[in-house]
């Protein structure tokens with residue numbers, strides 16, 4: 087961290103306005119779950135969120151699926167935290183009266199090449215502690231999803247649906263009730279060290295804290311840099327675009343219908359998701375976004391583009407995955423291509439059953455060698471913890487992630 091005053095510190099020369107034990111940067115689900123876990127451990131927490139509302143980015147724009155943990159490498163952080171987080175999420179929703187449903191999902195093999203991958207998924211799922219996984223014949227597929235077809239499918243009973251924005255509201259309320267504060271419209275600008283702790287700067291306030299947790303999602307690498315930490319990864323934004331199935335055709339899908347994923351890109355593969363409110367969504371795809379919070383194709387930020395272009399890892403990633411990127415890009419511009427991919431699962435779907443839906447942007451951490459960081463990545467510095475990669479299923483796993491971070495934070499900041 088630089089010793090002299092930074093430009094933002096000169097612009098906002100106010101005195102320390104309050105003292106907390108921990109500052110959490112980011113009012114998405116990972117930040118709020120972390121704040122809640124710290125409060126449960128008796129620590130007073132300030133959450134700083136730059137937007138006027140909670141869950142304004144990844145958390146409030148995702149598919150709303152409580153993932154089972156089927157896909158993840160046994161023993162990985164994702165596998166462990168997803169299993170623990172999933173059950174904690176169901177329990178949290180039940181305790182707070184948040185509508186959610188353990189509706190299960192079908193993973194459908196549509197061509198012979200999918201079958202060995204389906205075997206591998208079943209093996210992984212069993213290794214990750216999932217019980218009740220069942221292989222279905224084409225006739226059994228139709229009993230579960232009358233309009234789906236495939237050679238075989240895997241039935242996963244643990245998967246569910248919820249609105250993660252509702253979960254965030256309850257988490258924030260929990261933080262406030264225990265004495266913490268959630269500051270909205272409060273961007274984190276930087277931090278400097280003082281005896282026994284840190285002073286956290288935002289335009290309207292300066293907080294003295296014993297430690298800081300960075301849960302800034304799409305900006306987590308920038309926030310780390312503002313803390314004087316040079317992360318070994320860079321966030322590259324990928325937009326996920328959805329279509330909505332027209333209400334009169336929603337009967338085509340009862341619950342969740344997924345293709346067998348490519349193990350190299352498990353987040354790819356458009357699928358059908360019933361939302362907790364009854365809508366049926368199709369998607370998302372994954373196209374490179376030209377702005378970190380670029381929800382429309384026309385959203386472009388010169389600064390964000392420059393940052394990407396000046397990162398060698400971005401070009402190495404592009405060289406490795408250009409074909410996949412091109413496919414996703416073409417699908418983004420053509421409803422027919424999008425529908426073609428979906429018709430492999432539900433042949434009765436017509437192009438005009440799909441109306442444009444919303445979109446979200448994934449914060450994908452990319453390493454300098456161009457590899458996509460697959461597992462959750464949490465780095466520690468002096469009095470700081472930085473969540474540098476929290477992709478799907480981080481919403482599902484958030485309560486378990488929060489407990490894990492809180493345990494590290496208490497050991498590091500207060501010993």
Ligand SMILES: Cc1cc2nc3c(=O)[nH]c(=O)nc-3n(C[C@H](O)[C@H](O)[C@H](O)COP(=O)(O)OP(=O)(O)OC[C@H]3O[C@@H](n4cnc5c(N)ncnc54)[C@H](O)[C@@H]3O)c2cc1C
Pocket residue numbers: 111112113114115116117134135136137140141142143144145146147148149150151152153272273274275301302303304305306309326370445446447448449476477478479480481482483
């Ligand atoms: C299209 C899509 C679909 C997905 N589907 C699922 C799913 O079905 N199930 C699942 O479990 N996961 C899903 N995910 C993944 C999941 O949404 C994310 O892993 C999770 O929401 C990450 O939460 P977060 O709190 O880390 O990030 P975010 O929700 O992005 O929150 C980060 C917060 O930090 C704030 N912030 C940033 N910079 C600053 C700053 N300087 N000062 C103050 N605040 C700042 C931002 O405004 C933001 O609110 C999906 C993701 C996407 C994009």
